[in-house]
Amino acid sequence: MKFKCLLKSLRPCLLAMLAACIFFPCSATFAAESTKAGGASEGLFLIQIIVLVVVGRLLGELMVRIGQPSIMGQILGGVLLGPSILGTVLPDLQQQLFPPTGAQNGMTEAVAQLGILFLLLLAGMETDLGLAKRLKSAALAVSLTGIAIPFACGFALGELVPDSVLPYPEKRLVTSLFLGTALSISSVKIVASVVREMDFMRRNIGQLIVASAIIDDTVGWVVIAVTFSLAERGTVDLKTLTTSVVGTFAFMTFSFTIGRRLVFEAIRLTNDKFRSDLPVLSAIIAIMGGMAIITDLIGVHTVLGAFVAGILVGESPILTRQIDGQLRALTTALFMPVFFGLTGLKTDLGVLGNPATLMLAIGLIVIASVGKFGGAFVGAKLGGYSNAEAVALGSGMNARGSTEVIVASIGLSVGVLDEKLFSIIVAMAVVTTMAMPPTLRWALSRLPMRADERERLEQEQFKENSFLANFERIMLAVDLTPSSDLAARIAGHFAAERKMPVTVLNIEPDASDQQRRQTGPLETTAVDAGAKAVADRVTSIADEAINREGETGQTTRSDIHVTTKLKDSDLAKVLAEGSEQGHDLLFIGVEPVSGAKGGFDDRLSLMTSAFKGTAVIVSSRGRSIPQEDKNTRILVPISGTQRSIKAAEFAFLIAKVTGCSISVLYIEEAMQARMHPRLSDNRYGHLEAFERIDQIARFNGVAVEKIVQEGSSPELSILRQSRKGGYDLIVLGVSRRAAPRLSYGRIPDTLVEAADRSFILVETE
Known part of the structure; x- marks a missing residue:
């Protein structure tokens, strides 16, 4: 039975090889005609390349199907076409195809x-x-x-x-x-x-x-x-x-x-x-x-x-x-x-x-x-x-x-x-x-798996499946406001932990664009200096994080690539080009975040629409974030959905790099918790959510405080808990709604308008 299955799997390769055997004599005939005048022939050269590629691919496929490396098939294909096989069976044909x-x-x-x-x-x-x-x-x-x-x-x-x-x-x-x-x-x-x-x-x-x-x-x-x-x-x-x-x-x-x-x-x-x-x-x-x-x-x-x-x-x-x-x-x-x-x-x-x-x-x-x-x-x-x-x-x-x-x-x-x-x-x-x-x-x-090895494998598997593992390059959009500084700090933490290059884009008002047009593209402008200052801030934060992790007592500089980019055209075009250049994570640290008539500011709508990757909106509000990162207190509202769990991964990475404290808040709406549980058929959905949080905490080596609240208004519960617990930063997972203007739904939109604490909105879908 196994032999029949193997033969069946090899049938396409064998048929293709039979077709190749018919093709080769025809090719040799053409080769003989093309070289009658002597010298090198482009036609024969192409035939040689095609024959080597086709035979190598067919025998390589055959080797893979029997559990061998494909290059063995390519070498054996050459042996088949060389003096060992073809040269012995049909020497004239071999000489015509491959003159020595x-x-x-x-x-x-x-x-x-x-x-x-x-x-x-x-x-x-x-x-x-x-x-x-x-x-x-x-x-x-x-x-x-x-x-x-x-x-x-x-x-x-x-x-x-x-x-x-x-x-x-x-x-x-x-x-x-x-x-x-x-x-x-x-x-x-x-x-x-x-x-x-x-x-x-x-x-x-x-x-x-x-x-x-x-x-x-x-x-x-x-x-x-x-x-x-x-x-x-x-x-x-x-x-x-x-x-x-x-x-x-x-x-x-x-x-x-x-x-x-x-x-x-x-x-x-x-x-x-x-x-x-x-x-x-x-x-x-x-x-x-x-x-x-x-x-x-x-x-x-x-x-x-x-x-x-x-x-x-x-x-x-x-x-x-x-x-x-x-x-x-x-x-x-x-x-x-x-x-x-x-x-x-x-x-x-x-x-x-x-x-x-x-x-x-x-x-x-x-x-x-x-x-x-x-x-x-x-x-x-x-x-x-x-x-x-x-x-x-x-x-x-x-x-x-x-x-x-x-x-x-x-x-x-x-x-x-x-x-x-x-x-x-x-x-x-x-x-x-x-x-x-x-x-x-x-x-x-014959090798059994050890307990410590199993634990390490679980950790590495978690890392590979992490939401954050998909990102390769950060673009940091700033306007030199307090939100820009907070976004620069967060970007520095990510750059240090994930070794991600960062590009700083200063989106100062259009008057600066006019100034640049007047002074010329090679002149240093205020916008360039501002972007350079933010880039230095990102590098400084990354250096501090690397030194904390090393604990050698010696100050070293990180090998993080932080560069600046000019807004030399309209903002949407610059962000779209950034996406094409490999930037897949956009930190937005600009003000204002909320619009004059409520909701998000029009500029944020433009930026999140133009950028094809994942956007993270960073807003500095009320009490300032402590200068000592380890003194920061982070609150992560969760509901057990994939969206909130991904945001928790984001927050725990910050906690891992900075050593700050972090709490997760599970909000259970009184009626909905009984009618439509989010994770299970019982009213204790928060237990399953906390299991996921414990996995993330173990992976990052961070202690976590878990809080459960019941209420009919999640947004008010978040604001109330942030004040009661003295938290400095709220991290919330969001998904973009289909609408002309930027909207993430009732809870995030309310947070944008009413929050008196700094917050980060992480797009997860």
């Missing part, structure tokens, strides 16, 4: 080389340095032993094999260094995908496996870059080695200090200033190319520049999910199947027909597997992990995947490998990668 030399081959090789850079860029973007830092002690032990032992094994193998095996015996030391490097690395992409598939990404052991692979990958690419620089010079002398190591160290130091800020600013400016399609994507490609050129100039391989560029781009706070998805789509759809397909084309499995070569391949696979597994196992035991956990770590670190294939391709291009040794290493990468998923699944299935 000449300008035609150079065209596809150019795409492959560009593909290497994009793959390394993507690998860098997927590198979570934060995870590696959190588990640095244990991950370092696993990673370093997992690198050192297989490196020593690979180096020893290179020194002991006979000269007949080496492509250039006179460069034995460089080849030995390369083999040691090739055997010591892991593919973080494959490791992470299997751990994620097994739902172990948040488990302790899963995070340790991925963190170790990240360190493995990062250290590996630095070593690879230095090794290849030595290979290109053909010798290992002290001057060459010093130049490579010092150049790499200087590049890494610059990249993660000044370079980090430059990359962030380049992405932000491109995103905010350009109006053409996909400008940030172009900026990222330029950053990748620039850093790859720098590493090439200092004498190490371009792969290091592309990988580091990916790390910096991935950490950029301005990188939206849409841009990230576009870059991944381009790499996955085009460059991956072409590069891995061409790798398979260069792999001649016929060399394994030689007994000596076959024994070398088997020995390499055994050494690579045992060395990597043993190194990770030893590191895990040194870190105090159990045997079952150490086995899981060793199994997880044994996949070479795309990383190994990239290294082998570069080694072939710089002359460290010949076709025979290249084919052996690719075969080793395929075998170890395909063996890793089933062994890791088996090892992980």
